[in-house]
Amino acid sequence: MTTGPVGFIGLGDMGGPMALRLLDAGKELAVCDTRDAALTPMVAKGAYCAENPTDVANRCEMVLVSLPTPDAVYEVALGQSGLLEGTAINTYVDLSTTGAMMAKTVAAGLGEKGIAVLDSPVSGGILGAESGKLSLMVSGPEVVFEAVRSILEIIGNNLFYIGAEPGLGQTMKLANNFLSATNNIAAAEAMVMGVKGGLDPTVMLNVINASSGRNSATMDKFPRAVVTRTFEKTMKQKLLYKDVRLCLEEAEALGCPMWLGSAVRQFLAYAVSQGTGDDTSVALIKHMERWADIEVGSAATGDKD
CATH class of the missing domain: 1.10.1040.10 (N-(1-d-carboxylethyl)-l-norvaline Dehydrogenase; domain 2)
Incomplete structure (x- = not known):
């Protein structure tokens, strides 16, 4: 379902180690974060530094996000210069903890443009993110989950498919x-x-x-x-x-x-x-x-x- 580089937005305590694991596994990444310090180690390993979420979505068919709040998730996905304005994106995976209501809102908004959505919050803490030993609780279309499984398995070693309805993973x-x-x-x-x-x-x-x-x-x-x-x-x-x-x-x-x-x-x-x-x-x-x-x-x- 996805080819070319993978997008990753949000390089904090959890997102940073997850993105580094993808880079270390040989994945080509386009990354985005509001903090230069978070971007530096990614760029040093060959990642492309995007200007904003739309830039990521113009370059990548699959975009993962790991963000601290529901409001941040909404802005990145549906806000100005957000993923919705991109031309290449066809799959969105939210690794954040945002709650079911926001997951449903984002799924509906991106779905109007034909973008497949998975909410896939993670558990296992910073150590789990660093070691690739996270649990992922995935909901959304099962066919999409199976299509991106190989990428998610770089991030976590316990993948659980929760159900098709948006928000169940949350x-x-x-x-x-x-x-x-x-x-x-x-x-x-x-x-x-x-x-x-x-x-x-x-x-x-x-x-x-x-x-x-x-x-x-x-x-x-x-x-x-x-x-x-x-x-x-x-x-x-x-x-x-x-x-x-x-x-x-x-x-x-x-x-x-x-x-x-x-x-x-x-x-x-x-x-x-x-x-x-x-x-x-x-x-x-x-x-x-x-x-x-x-x-x-x-x-x-x-x-x-």
Whole structure:
């Protein structure tokens, strides 16, 4: 279905590593981003630097986007100098987390011009993007999914076809990220309580990860980034807040109450209001540590000095 160069728009924490994987696999890329610093490593590997999304869509039949907000996705796809104005594009793949409503809007807008649309949000974090070990939740025409599968397999090793209706992949991603956020925050509360009570954090994680309380936060993020105090390689708090907010908005539109979701959203809104929106999501525990006057680290055994 697609020949020639592939377009890639949005070279942030997730998009940058995904685009680099495509370049390293020998794909010819036309890239676009608002930041020169994000474009430099791509151009150094041979990518064409496009002026705007329309320039990408004039050169490439297949365009992938990885953008931070629904508004950014709308502008890139349907706005002025957007993909809709391009002459070569026939396939659009959205790797962002934008929610089902935006996915349907973009699919309808691009579909009027005969452009096939897949929403394909990803999960696995920055490390997964770097290593090609992402999960992709794809919805849209199955024939289009199969046609671009070989390119998507460079980005992720777990491809799931969710269904033909636009937005189903987004709904799946929002459900997953709600659970991820909840796991992270619940693990932080449990770890702070335990360390405040005299438990060693590493012993706590060993017990939890051999027991029923284990989750992705206790099994990976906390041993790697909290106990070590590096707080690295997880998504920004403001983006996690965006995802949970979108999840609750979709749930409300569907008539599905999410009581716990409201508490998670409120905590994330608080964190962003305190100026930590650009910090990694695994660093959310710092708020709880401050309230409890304790630090969950490799040497933590009681109140911090």
